Amino acid sequence: MPEQLVFAMEVFLNGLMAGVLYALVALGFVLIYKASGIFNFAQGVMALFAAMTLVGIQKGQVPFSHLINAVLGTHIHHFGWHVHSLLAILLTVGVMIFLAWAVQKFVFRHLVGQEPIILFMATIGLAYFLEGFADLMWGSEIKTLDVCLTANACLPQGINLAIDEATYNWFGYGFFIDNLDITATIVAIILVSALVIFSQYTKQGRAMRAVADDHQAALSVGISLNFIWVLVWSVAGFVALVAGIMWGAKSGVQFSLSLIALKALPVLMLGGFTSIPGAIVGGLIIGVGEKMFEFLIGPMVGGATENWFAYVLALVFLVFRPQGLFGEKIIERV
Amino acid sequence: DLVFPSLSYRTGPYAAGGIPFADGYADYFTLLNERDGGIGGVKTKLLECETGYNTEKGVECYESTKGEGALVYQPLSTGITYQLIPKTTADDIPMHTMGYGRTSAANGDVFSHTFNYPGTYWNGASGAVNYLLEINDGDIKGKKIALVYHNSAYGKEPIRTLEELSKKHGFELSLLPVDHPGQEQKSQWLQIRREKPDNVLMWGWGVMNQVAIQEAANIRFPMENFIGIWWSGAEHDVMPAGAKANGYKALTFHNVGRDFPVFADMQKYVVDAGKAAGAGDQIGNVLYNRGMYAAMLAAEAAKTAQEIHGTKDITASMMRDGMEALSITEEKMASLGMPNFGPSFEVSCENHGGPGLVGVTQWDAENKTWSLISDFKATDMEVIGALIEADSTSYAKENNIASNCNK
Amino acid sequence: MFYREAGDFKTSYATDNQTFPIKFDRLGYFTVMAVAFLVIPFIINDYWANAIFLPFLIYAIAALGLNILVGYCGQVSLGTGGFMAVGAYACYKLMTSMPEVNIFFHVLISGGITGLVCVIFGLPSLRIKGFYLAVATLAAQFFLVWLFNRVPWFYNYSASGQINAPERTVFGIPVTGPNTEAWATYLFCLVFVVVSALIARNLTRGMAGRKWMAIRDMDIAAEIIGVNPLKAKISAFAVSGFFVGVSGALFFSVYLGAVEVGEAFGINKSFLVLFMIIIGGLGSIFGSFAGAAFLVLLPVVLKVVGVDWLGWPTDIVAHLQLVIVGGLIILFLILEPHGLAQLWRVTKQKLRLWPFPH
Amino acid sequence: MSTQESYVTDDGRTIGPTVMEMKNITLRFGGVKAITDISFDIREGEIRAIIGPNGAGKSSMLNVISGFYVPQEGEVWYKGKKRPPMRPYQVAEQGIARTFQNIALFEGMTVLDNVMTGRLRKMNASLISQAIWRGKAEKEEIENREAVEKIIDFLEIQAIRKTPVGRLPYGLKKRVELARALAAEPSILLLDEPMAGMNVEEKEDMSRFILDMNDEFGTTIALIEHDMGVVMDLSDRVVVMDYGKKIGDGTPDEVRNNQAVIDAYLGVAHD
Amino acid sequence: MLDAGRTEETLLEVNNIEVIYNHVILVLKGVSLSVPKGGITALLGGNGAGKTTTLKAISSLLQSERGDVTKGSIEYRGKNIQGRDPADLVKQGVIQVMEGRHCFEHLTVEENLLTGAYTRSDGGARIQQDLDMVYTYFPRLKERRKSQAGYTSGGEQQMVAMGRALMSRPETILLDEPSMGLAPQLVEEIFTIVKNLNEQEGVTFLLAEQNTNVALRFANYGYILESGRIVMDGPAAELRENPDVKEFYLGMSDDGRKSFRDVRSYRRRKRWLS
């Protein structure tokens, strides 16, 4: 097989994998958007916050130690214990649920019935808040994230040798597929299936979609917006944690993690803001698209095209299908 | 008081590197105050201002601190350096951009207020190539070298030099830009995997460093063949990749480790006294050392200025003169508790760039230490000098700058 | 009854159309103008100019521009940073290639060029709406930044990819470059701000503004009523682009003096300006100013209080600042979703009724 | 197309020849047929009512006339010419104005501004001129303001001129919408349930406005309404639709005695 | 007309409430009314009189519109329900059918109906039963059960909204302008259904209506609201005979219904206001 073609296949596969990681972030957006019409810009920061909390709990860090030290002049940093990954994850989920509740109680409850742009702005405010809050709570230095069941059964990372070998035997060139990406894919598949079932076939799922359509009407039939929103924000918080773990394992847990939100936006546009499967398909298309573009065209224009290519791709797509691939058709009537 | 502003960043994407450097810089001045009662008997005062490694905020910081008698600026960002060069010159305040910033500022004849001793990015580029020449017995013709760089003013600095050097030594250079912040580098590393360059150089900063090292480990690129600039060679850059980062190399212009007498003082007067800027756990780390080194150079320049002008309370303008007359010798360093910490050198009106000696360090993942594997060696001044000359003269022409040294 | 409009009757439609139909407001406006032009230039220093006045004035122009697009025409744009970059680079190219022309015109032309670019990126708005459009404008943001970073022609092949503003003068007084005086840069920007505000006000009170608002409030109905959506949206993008371009040009040439595109005109800039108009008030000229002032002042104040007074470490203050800015944004939205401008209106209404509650 | 003779009604209004004719219009949404092969005409100066049960396709028909829906089959003839495919704003430029079933006012604008948008066909000062607010723009603004004030007087909404529309009660909104349509000085005015949600008193007022308009300006009116009292009293001719098909067409008297219409729509014969 | 089914027990009591929007706009200026169990009570009045506001004040939907009840009290079964969570009220049996239908556009007709049963916890079978009941009352909905509500016609949407409310098995329905925009036949139909529900299922109705004619035909008792005040109330039959109501709300002159063509002047004074 010609070399270029094999390379292209490798790039393609890696694009798919990257796409899954984007989709993981996009999923959180979709959930909240579906349930409240809120375009939650804070999703990325939530992932950061979740990951930082996870690491903080794992390592037994004292929350707000910097602040406490600065104000009281003390020198506390660690409790001196270590928490098992699974327990830490559970505790973090608890924190995310608490966050969902707080967000609902202090922010969105007071904004019922406002225009979408206002809600959107509120989430940007929330993003800033959380970003500063996370740093205050856990400190802004880089943290390494190791999620391990036992001392040597951690999240796998690095080249998958089986695939490398198999492809080497077929094509004479071993493909690079990252183990972490494979894990992410499996997790994503489970997550998406669960979410689709939840939103389409359960009472709460239906209520969630109802709330998205019309807050007032939902209130009037006795759906408690507060409850639905806490529910969805919790689920979105959980999704953020998953995304945070996957991305955190890749690049360490630090500020830039929150910027993955920007990677998820074109995915959303393409897949449609309201579609859970759309997030996955959109993610895959974007992942493959940008990696292939960087591979084929990148060298001609000097590279680093990934940042904008995803957006331009999504833009072009949208011109033909303004509601995204799977988005609900925009009902336009007068 | 002698005011030393520190444009630091303890937040944002580059905080991981900004924190230890700022700590080192701050702690050294605290040490001077606590142990020696300041510089020449005058207390020092550190003005910290958070830039977030953002040029705009950097300018803001400059404007808000320059009125407080700031003696020398240390912006810790190439981007901010570029902004401040004209401003500091106009305000007659010197700026020290140690191992970063605008390389051609080494030509003091044009850049009167900017100092980048003891080494510049172009020294770095040349140093890396020299090191490769050294381990390849002087022949790297036909070798493939890839540069993975932060797609900003900073990352672009070495390109011209490397291009010149590739002509001279006949190696093949390929350029791989990584956009801020550098979280995603899959494409770049797949490309490296395909093209199998013999060596990869990196001009990275922030999260870009660790992602690059992680990705390199993922594709099993041999770490020995991966060399980072001195800003891509700190503990936090290699730690996340764990054992797989073993053998990674980085350039340096000063020494590493914590085997220096000064650290005992530091522990005693600063950390134990509860006066450390950070948690005190960064001492001996590469960037902490570098911050301390920068502070030391600033303090020595201040001393020199006090001597030249015969006054303890120097002004920014006097400080500039002190920096231009700075002479660092081994005795001086030894007396400061930093024997062999950096090269000996002298600054002159024409040369603000120092000797440009470059060493190489290597990461030992097991012991979690950096160690110097190639001593500080001279770089290819023939190539670099010409480039500096060209770049600075064109700057002088554009901005109508008269010669600083032959007034 | 502090604030009165009773007894202030209009006898012609022209006076009824005035910018400040109420005498009280008119007086206030003239006072502000007098202070801005006749007092501040004499007392301003470098710190005040660079930390507060220049950013305030320049952001106010950007906010005006964005407000036309978002607040009046309802097309949410997150590309402001990119468009400001267009203004900045256009200005740089003009300054360096035509040094003989006055910088004043360079800035204007930069605005024009930005308007054109903005129109190109505005074209998809015909099909794409709401958040989809908002996200789509990010394409402009990222693409433009990449372009200016990538194509050496834009930065005159300088090694670092940065651009530096050479010295340019107005009436012999430098307004760009390192040797400027605070009052000169301040006045230079002030002139642009005042003119921009007048233009924005005129456009929004006339037919153009009505068409934009019609599109914003209900685009389908607007089209059926007879608004040509293409023209309305495109003109909004053009005008908005013009303002944003002017502000970008000033930002680069007068305020920063040197620029690295990804840093100065990144996505954060887009958000910052968007915040300004939301906090200030969508669809309000006054709001653009209020929002710009608020967000320029807030960090300065927080820093002064946190670092200079309380002496806290800079990082904690920086984190707290994020927390506070975020919290304030949320608080504002909760208290008054229509921004400072609406708050001001309600206050006026209350003053008018004062001391009666209703 | 068929041109008929003008005639004079009982109450002395002149009804001219056909100005608009719908020919065999069929409109589908996916599988749903909203309109099936409907033809009818509107004569100059007449008040033409369209009635029918909910979902019959009445509003869809207006939307076809406005150019918002493009029928799959059929032609629209206007002033003796077949209308080419057009965007809605081009239709508006031809002098066809309308109101909407679910009020489509611009909520963020004041009443005055809303009504002024009705005049946009008449105002074409350049952007530059508007920006500096001198010359044409200013003159135009004042002239049109005068025209609009007349309409505001006519519809008795002076008091709320400067109120943002969003806060107005429903009935007033309907009136403002009518004002906006009137401001365009249309030759055909399409009214989609202008009196829905009003009480008798308000309906009386509204009827008055509609009649006066028709009288004073000779505006041709197509009207959808569910209040049979209103329809029968005001209109000259009535089209009846049911499930997208035309089931009756004629004078109010003819229609109300049409058995098909009674079965499908009226339920009981209305007085 | 029919006064049967109505008991003397008062279910809902509104005492002298004041409502302010946005902290400045005073809309209700002291409204009192009482709704007896098992009756149909009509709230009549012109546009902007405050009917919707009154209903929303009762069902707690005001909060989300920046409206506040600043004075007075609202009691249901003798308990103060002011400011309660709307979901609580639904559970207690008070549900509002909002003006302008407010269907969930992207949900199918059937899903819309099912959301009505959101607060119920009495099991799928019972809900299925009620679904069937709704379909017998509104056969049209059964036909369209799979289509997205956003695409159904106005009448169908009204039925969906009512059906949805029925699914919560309410005791009291606050019905806001059910006749708006509906064809005459459908108006009759809907009101007949209201009547049936009232008589057969014992549902109490408080309905806000513009269509005075129909409303007074089906209701037991009526309140007339103008500019935020109750200006008149009485049994429906009496109101129908009141000369003012006849003139201003029913459009009747002394010699039967006047033609809309014959109305000449717009402004007449109502006697109770002068």
Ligand SMILES: Nc1ncnc2c1ncn2[C@@H]1O[C@H](COP(=O)(O)OP(=O)(O)OP(=O)(O)O)[C@@H](O)[C@H]1O
């Ligand atoms: N944009 C659309 N997409 C899909 N179906 C539509 C659309 N617009 C209208 N319909 C369908 O077309 C049919 C006719 O609708 P239309 O609104 O014209 O009825 P109508 O006669 O005006 O009824 P009403 O008196 O209730 O207003 C309805 O079944 C409706 O669901």
Ligand SMILES: Nc1ncnc2c1ncn2[C@@H]1O[C@H](COP(=O)(O)OP(=O)(O)OP(=O)(O)O)[C@@H](O)[C@H]1O
């Ligand atoms: N959210 C709101 N903010 C401000 N004012 C409001 C709001 N909602 C209603 N109003 C005002 O309150 C008054 C009463 O409105 P309401 O909707 O209760 O009237 P209504 O009797 O239901 O009228 P209609 O028959 O037209 O529905 C109106 O003047 C209206 O402008």
Ligand SMILES: CC(C)C[C@H](N)C(=O)O
């Ligand atoms: C620490 C910094 C001075 C290095 C940085 N990346 C730069 O701008 O050059």
Ligand SMILES: [Mg+2]
């Ligand atoms: Mg209709």
Ligand SMILES: [Mg+2]
């Ligand atoms: Mg109402």
